[in-house]
Structures are given as C-alpha cells and as structure tokens.
Amino acid sequence: MLQRALEGVRVLDLSRILAGPWCTQNLADLGAAVTKVEHPERGDDTRGWGPPYLQAADGSDARLSAYFISCNRGKRSVAIDYGTPEGAAQVRELARQADVLVENYKVGTLRRYGLDYDSLKAINPRLVYLSITGFGQDGPMADKPGYDYVFQGMGGLMSYTGQPDGSPGAAPLRTGVAVVDLSTGMYATSAVLAALYQRQATGVGQHLDIALLDVAVALNANQGANYLVSGENPQRTGNAHPNCAPYEVFRCADGYLILAIGNDGQFARFCTVAGLPGLARDARYATNSARIEHLPQLRALLTEIFPTRTRAAWTGAFDAAGVPWGPIHTMEEVFAHPQVRHRGLQQVARHPVMGDLPMVRNPMLAGQTGPLQPPPLLGEHTAAA
Known part of the structure; x- marks a missing residue:
C-alpha cells in the first residue's frame, strides 16, 4: 500500500508557507516520518493566515488556520530557534539522522548557521537536500524572494488568463489558488522520490534545486509550445480553450x-x-x-x-x-457530490486537543484506508525530539 511506501524514511522539514509543506505533506501521506522545525514563537507563517480558524475542541485557546491544516497533516512539530548556536546544533543532529531535508529559505540563509547542503553533506553524505526558492540557486536573480502571485505573472500564466481585450473586466487574472506553489510542491515530491531511488544505486544523496520560476514557465505547457512554434504570444480568451472549440x-x-x-x-x-x-x-x-x-x-x-x-x-x-x-x-456542491463522496475525498483527522479536523484525501491514495494523522500544534513534539 502506498500509505506505507516510505516507511523508514525520515524527513526534516524546514519549509514554510505552501510549496515546501505541500511536498512534505505528500511524503508524510506516503508513510515518511516528517519532522517540521518551526520558530518557537512564530511558527510557520500560515498558522496566522486566517480566518477561518478551527478552535480547539477541549475549550482551550489553541487554534489552527484552515490554510495551515491544508498542507501540514501527518507531521510532527518541534520548536527550535536555529538562529542560536544551540538551536543550530539541534537541527544539525536531526539532519545527521535524516534521509531528506526540505527548505525554502533565500539562497545563502542557512549557510550562516551551518545548515546548508555542503555543511550537512559532510556529516550525512546520504542526505537528499531539497531547496525550493523563487529563482533557483544561481543566476542574476537568485538572491531575490518571490511568492506564487509574482510567478503567475512573471512566468506568463496571467498574460493569457482573463477576459479578452475589449470585453467587460478585461485584464490579466491570477488563478483562484496558488497553482505555482502547489505545482512546485508536486515537482519537488517527484524529485525527492527520484533522488531516493537513485540513492539506492549510488549510496549518496544530492542537492535538489527547484525554483518557482522554472515551474511557472513549465506550467505554460501547450500555451508555451504554441508560442515557441508560432512566435505569437497567446492572448486572453476568457473561458475558451486556445486549441479546441467549442x-x-x-x-x-x-x-x-x-x-x-x-x-x-x-x-x-x-x-x-x-x-x-x-x-x-x-x-x-x-x-x-x-x-x-x-x-x-x-x-x-x-x-x-x-x-x-x-x-x-x-x-x-x-x-x-x-x-x-x-x-x-461551489465548494458546498463539490463535497456533497455523490462521486466525491464515493471516492472518499473528504476525510477527518482526529487530534487530542483540536478534535476532528476536516481534510481532503491525497489523490495518490485512492482506495486505500487508514486514519489520517492531523497537523500538529506549534512545538507539539519538541519534548520527544
């Protein structure tokens, strides 16, 4: 069963927001043991990305944002400030025992704390180290940060999304979810799995460089190919398909x-x-x-x-x-639809403090059963780390 495919694989998750956590949630859903390292006071930024929030079932002040719930199930949270020498040493020790490390900091940030790939490779040559950044590890813009919205525009997606010129509301338009972040998480998942498979033959890990800009350009798919073949920029066509009609x-x-x-x-x-x-x-x-x-x-x-x-x-x-x-x-109609219900896409994870947390089943796990592990409270597993 795929739910146990990565049993024994230890993932150290230093990522935040969406692209990295989406990748590590996939790995957790496939059975990996994922330890999420968070700042003791702030935690992952998306813990505060609400409303809506789910309040604790036990009457305490604990709460989880719906955004955080969407991409952090199945993980353990340890609160460590790696900006201190003691905290950095703790993370290095976790990395020494890990199979995979996922981070999405600006290029060079983790080097200051001895948590970059070269430093950790020296103590764990089998480590698969995944870096997710806006622009990649090299190039003229490698030091710049970036968010999904930026790359929907910069990568071309928004240039042909929206109502045509001359129509009411004509303007470039973003998608309703962070499609570049989510796709980056999926590409990253595939890269990690391939690196783990390759490690079986080589015995050593590697540094994976996944950039949101790269993903955004690749996501143009047929629209990108349309341009490369014709030399003409795709135009906004509203809800119409550029290559099929009606x-x-x-x-x-x-x-x-x-x-x-x-x-x-x-x-x-x-x-x-x-x-x-x-x-x-x-x-x-x-x-x-x-x-x-x-x-x-x-x-x-x-x-x-x-x-x-x-x-x-x-x-x-x-x-x-x-x-x-x-x-x-609408979302209400989606989750009430008989096919969605039959496929078991809405599921529940149970947390001892938060109670029942509504979740969406991973599409990779169709037909497989087993309880979902809930997303963690900030620092919930620090004492056991």
Whole structure:
C-alpha cells in the first residue's frame, strides 16, 4: 500500500508557507516520518493566515488556520530557534539522522548557521537536500524572494488568463489558488522520490534545486509550445480553450455549464442534440481547426441557442449522446457530490486537543484506508525530539 511506501524514511522539514509543506505533506501521506522545525514563537507563517480558524475542541485557546491544516497533516512539530548556536546544533543532529531535508529559505540563509547542503553533506553524505526558492540557486536573480502571485505573472500564466481585450473586466487574472506553489510542491515530491531511488544505486544523496520560476514557465505547457512554434504570444480568451472549440462556458436558461468538445465526432453529436445537424457539415465548422478560425461566429450562434433550454435539458441530452460537459460547482456542491463522496475525498483527522479536523484525501491514495494523522500544534513534539 502506498500509505506505507516510505516507511523508514525520515524527513526534516524546514519549509514554510505552501510549496515546501505541500511536498512534505505528500511524503508524510506516503508513510515518511516528517519532522517540521518551526520558530518557537512564530511558527510557520500560515498558522496566522486566517480566518477561518478551527478552535480547539477541549475549550482551550489553541487554534489552527484552515490554510495551515491544508498542507501540514501527518507531521510532527518541534520548536527550535536555529538562529542560536544551540538551536543550530539541534537541527544539525536531526539532519545527521535524516534521509531528506526540505527548505525554502533565500539562497545563502542557512549557510550562516551551518545548515546548508555542503555543511550537512559532510556529516550525512546520504542526505537528499531539497531547496525550493523563487529563482533557483544561481543566476542574476537568485538572491531575490518571490511568492506564487509574482510567478503567475512573471512566468506568463496571467498574460493569457482573463477576459479578452475589449470585453467587460478585461485584464490579466491570477488563478483562484496558488497553482505555482502547489505545482512546485508536486515537482519537488517527484524529485525527492527520484533522488531516493537513485540513492539506492549510488549510496549518496544530492542537492535538489527547484525554483518557482522554472515551474511557472513549465506550467505554460501547450500555451508555451504554441508560442515557441508560432512566435505569437497567446492572448486572453476568457473561458475558451486556445486549441479546441467549442470548449468553454455557456449560459443556459437557468445557469451555466461547461461544453468541452475535444474532436469532430463530439461536435457532430452536439450539433444533433442542438437541432443543428447541418452545422457539423458546414466548412467553417466541420473541423476543429476551422472552428478555431471561425470561433467568434460559432460562439455567437451557440450563445443564442443555449438559453433556449435549461441545464437539465441540455445535460440530459448530452449524456445520452456522449457529448462532454461539466458543471461549475461551489465548494458546498463539490463535497456533497455523490462521486466525491464515493471516492472518499473528504476525510477527518482526529487530534487530542483540536478534535476532528476536516481534510481532503491525497489523490495518490485512492482506495486505500487508514486514519489520517492531523497537523500538529506549534512545538507539539519538541519534548520527544
């Protein structure tokens, strides 16, 4: 079972905010023993990123922010000020026994305390040392800090996200969650697992350099490839897909739905459902490339057709004909959805002080059972470290 895949692997987590903790939470979910080192007074910054907060079930003043809960389950928290000689020595001793260390400080910060890769490699050559930074370990901007929002803009994502020029509300737009941070955490998880696998053959660890800017550029995926092939900057297209059509949001008589046509056969079936079978034979719309070329005309036509029926009428006919579509759910609707419930995506972790903590199951652990370990209170495990 994947929940026990990393049993015996010891992770020392010096990271804060989201990208690093998302990585170490993945490792904890896979069975690694993760020790989170936090400042004795402040702790991880996200402990204060609220509201909302979950208050302690035992009536004490303890609380956890929802943000912190989202990315720190399964970890032990030890409160150590590594800025003191005693604290730095404690962290070095933990690193001596660790398989993995994850940190996301500015380049050079940990060197001042003897906690950089070269210093720790000398006492633990098997250590896999992961550094997550904004711009990487080298280059003209390596010493600069950065947050997810900055890299959504700098990496290009915001340049083609948002309503088109000339439309109401036209402007660059960020995503609703910190997608660069989260993706960095996933890339970092993969890199750590690969380094641990490689260590089996070499016997030694290595320094992994993961940069948010690198991830942001990679996340452009087909949009980046579109530019590299065509030499043309992708433009903001609102909810429309840059390479498939019709592939966007439409308003029905009583709300919205997502129409997701991925090939010409699906478009032909959609046209039949819409009562316009001839549209699929029209040279302007018969192929995906033609539909992209004539998208404004096609969109205007469909914008008039969709409000003639309710969502239920459209989606029932789509299901019967095999036409891809999707709803736009609120969070309440997401967690009430029968498929989400069937997959067990909402789970509960139980903490002796905080009580029941609502959590979201790791997508890697589908079909696997076992109690979730809650996120820790600040310094909860210091005495046992």
